[in-house]
Amino acid sequence: xxxxxxxxxxxxxIFNKDEARVDWHDETLWxxxxxxxxxxxxxPEWEQLRETASAIKNNVLSNLHDYLMEFEEKAKANGVIxxxxxxxxxxxxxxxxxxxxxxxxxxxxxxxxxxxxCGLNEYLAQNNIDVVDTDLGERIxxxxxxxxxxxxxxxIHWKKEEIGELFHQHLNTPKGNSDPQFLAGAAxxxxxxxxxxRKIAITGVNFAVAATGEFVVSTxxxxxxxxxxxxxxxxxxxxxxxxxxxRKHLGVxxxxxxxxxxxxxxxxxxxxxxxxxxxQTMHIVLVDNGRTVQLGRxxxxxxxxxxxxxxxxxxxxxxxxxxxxxxxxxxxGPIGSILAPNLDMKKNADLPFASTLCGSCSNVCPVKIDIHxxxxxxxxxxxxxxYSPKLKTVVMKVMAVTLSKPTLFNIGGKAARWVIKYxxxxxxxxxxxxxxxxxxxxxxxxxxTEWYKKNRK
Amino acid sequence: MxxxxxxxxxxxxxxxxxxxxxxxxELKAIQYENDFAQFKTVLTTIGGTLxxxxxxxEITEYVKNNFTNHQNYVTSLPELSEIKMLDEHLDPHFxxxxxxxxxxxxxxxxxxxxxxxxxxxxxxxxxxxxCQHLAVVLHKKNMVSNMHQAYALIGExxxxxxxxxxxxxxxxxxxxxxxxxxxxxKTMTVFIMN
Numbered sequence: 001x002x003x004x005x006x007x008x009x010x011x012x013x014i015f016n017k018d019e020a021r022v023d024w025h026d027e028t029l030w031x032x033x034x035x036x037x038x039x040x041x042x043x044p045e046w047e048q049l050r051e052t053a054s055a056i057k058n059n060v061l062s063n064l065h066d067y068l069m070e071f072e073e074k075a076k077a078n079g080v081i082x083x084x085x086x087x088x089x090x091x092x093x094x095x096x097x098x099x100x101x102x103x104x105x106x107x108x109x110x111x112x113x114x115x116x117x118c119g120l121n122e123y124l125a126q127n128n129i130d131v132v133d134t135d136l137g138e139r140i141x142x143x144x145x146x147x148x149x150x151x152x153x154x155x156i157h158w159k160k161e162e163i164g165e166l167f168h169q170h171l172n173t174p175k176g177n178s179d180p181q182f183l184a185g186a187a188x189x190x191x192x193x194x195x196x197x198r199k200i201a202i203t204g205v206n207f208a209v210a211a212t213g214e215f216v217v218s219t220x221x222x223x224x225x226x227x228x229x230x231x232x233x234x235x236x237x238x239x240x241x242x243x244x245x246x247r248k249h250l251g252v253x254x255x256x257x258x259x260x261x262x263x264x265x266x267x268x269x270x271x272x273x274x275x276x277x278x279x280q281t282m283h284i285v286l287v288d289n290g291r292t293v294q295l296g297r298x299x300x301x302x303x304x305x306x307x308x309x310x311x312x313x314x315x316x317x318x319x320x321x322x323x324x325x326x327x328x329x330x331x332x333g334p335i336g337s338i339l340a341p342n343l344d345m346k347k348n349a350d351l352p353f354a355s356t357l358c359g360s361c362s363n364v365c366p367v368k369i370d371i372h373x374x375x376x377x378x379x380x381x382x383x384x385x386x387y388s389p390k391l392k393t394v395v396m397k398v399m400a401v402t403l404s405k406p407t408l409f410n411i412g413g414k415a416a417r418w419v420i421k422y423x424x425x426x427x428x429x430x431x432x433x434x435x436x437x438x439x440x441x442x443x444x445x446x447x448x449t450e451w452y453k454k455n456r457k
Numbered sequence: 458m459x460x461x462x463x464x465x466x467x468x469x470x471x472x473x474x475x476x477x478x479x480x481x482x483e484l485k486a487i488q489y490e491n492d493f494a495q496f497k498t499v500l501t502t503i504g505g506t507l508x509x510x511x512x513x514x515e516i517t518e519y520v521k522n523n524f525t526n527h528q529n530y531v532t533s534l535p536e537l538s539e540i541k542m543l544d545e546h547l548d549p550h551f552x553x554x555x556x557x558x559x560x561x562x563x564x565x566x567x568x569x570x571x572x573x574x575x576x577x578x579x580x581x582x583x584x585x586x587x588c589q590h591l592a593v594v595l596h597k598k599n600m601v602s603n604m605h606q607a608y609a610l611i612g613e614x615x616x617x618x619x620x621x622x623x624x625x626x627x628x629x630x631x632x633x634x635x636x637x638x639x640x641x642x643k644t645m646t647v648f649i650m651n
Contacts (some may be wrong), residue, residue: 053609137630252484272619
């Protein structure tokens with residue numbers, strides 16, 4: 001994703017330079033989290049629903065081989081062409097081959113985090129294919145040469161004035177107009193022309209039903225449908241973990257998805273694609289790209305239950321204050337931090353540390369993934385493999401020795417209180433990242449042990 | 458070995474021991490005393506409009522009074538004789554300028570204000586998405602409380618394409634400001650036939 005090798009702390013530091021903006025970002029996402037709570041509270045059986053969704057996904061992971069075979073068979077019987085891609089490269093090549101076969105060099109694409117994960121846009125651009133992302137938020141970041149910073153709200157880090165300026169440059173809207181209604185209207189006109197002229201549309205997949213071979217795509221804008229129904233060729237790209245057993249299970253997931261994501265009772269459109277449209281060709285690309293490896297990691301396979309609602313992003317105190325781009329992966333936030341080390345442990349070794357382990361992510365997850373436990377387990381795995389941040393490893397070792405020896409702990413505590421009081425610059429300096437955007441409270445006069453000894457009567 | 462074989466083999470080796478599917482019957486899903494009242498509340502909250510009618514003539518009258526560009530109305534309902542009948546063999550690109558599309562909906566879902574329709578009702582898949590304003594007709598009795606009941610009704614129905622539509626197309630991508638009419642219809646009217 002990111003072309004540099006900068007890690008979460010450095011990238012967060014860039015985001016944290018503008019304190020007012022961080023507050024705005026934080027509050028906006030917390031507001032979305034609160035909408036999620038309100039929506040969840042309207043469903044008395046919410047916890048039972050989460051438990052059921054989790055159990056369905058556990059069944060899916062335990063029987064994925066047969067479900068994939070069944071899905072393929074049913075999809076083929078429906079007249080859909082099914083492809084299998086072992087990794088990102090093969091996925092991109094399959095898509096490109098379909099475009100070449102049809103002599104098409106301009107396509108529309110609705111939101112698909114999988115194609116982001118595979119770097120499809122970059123790959124196609126190198127092959128002179130013009131890809132237009134049609135989700136408004138994705139189009140905005142695409143025009144700005146960026147990647148989405150959030151999987152549901154791709155341009156949550158952009159202010160409307162900046163979008164106004166971006167549209168002025170790219171869509172010729174009047175300078176200084178930053179009214180959301182007006183800008184969305186300009187994008188509507190701009191993208192309608194694309195929908196009506198492009199011959200191939202790519203969409204993602206939210207759920208694929210093994211028993212029927214159909215797949216469901218959820219959007220609010222209607223962009224997946226506008227693309228797919230007006231194109232000669234529809235390519236749907238999905239990770240192999242998107243399978244669910246039967247149609248009736250959609251009832252469980254569609255009740256959870258939008259409520260968890262944005263607090264809506266359901267997305268505007270939940271489209272069930274079963275057979276190709278008249279005179280249309282429909283392709284499904286089933287992608288592994290590390291998923292089978294993750295399936296084999298007992299501690300981490302639960303991450304494959306994710307339905308990409310982003311509730312864990314919106315509730316995460318670290319995500320809200322560091323921004324999506326600080327995670328340098330297609331999928332940011334807590335869930336991204338447990339998915340990314342599977343793809344590249346060394347490159348993403350910093351991400352499981354970008355968390356307070358407060359557990360809020362696990363509490364809002366609609367499929368009950370134990371995200372904070374997995375973050376903790378990844379830290380151990382990464383340290384064992386020797387990829388943990390060097391300074392952190394040294395500090396942790398010193399801490400381990402200190403905490404295991406009471407005398408050393410007491411001396412250390414006394415020394416620290418003295419230093420903070422008389423030589424604060426010793427700790428409050430640029431070598432100590434804790435002091436970025438933080439201040440220490442005044443040091444106490446005595447430790448708890450000292451206080452207890454004195455007051456114990 | 459092809460990627461298909463490789464992936465399937467890797468899945469087989471790595472998938473955990475079989476875990477049973479939960480029985481959905483045990484889910485005590487919400488039931489409303491009055492599904493219609495709940496449907497109306499939710500639909501209105503998500504930006505839709507509900508109009509109660511006693512006969513189909515009221516539909517024609519309502520759309521003519523509430524929308525412009527009268528020549529660009531289209532319907533798949535033969536009983537709306539004053540409105541142009543949709544040619545189901547039309548290239549969907551020619552629907553670009555449709556102002557109002559009026560189609561049947563199979564049933565409504567009270568918990569989320571959505572309606573279910575398939576290609577049988579819409580005739581052309583692009584129609585309910587490309588029109589500027591969407592209107593659906595629903596019989597008051599065709600209403601369920603929740604999505605589990607919705608899928609029980611759909612059952613094994615062999616549609617080619619089906620969709621739950623809940624209100625007008627919308628986006629909140631610009632600073633979380635809600636805008637109705639992202640790419641699809643700017644309004645959605647549900648005519649409830651008493």
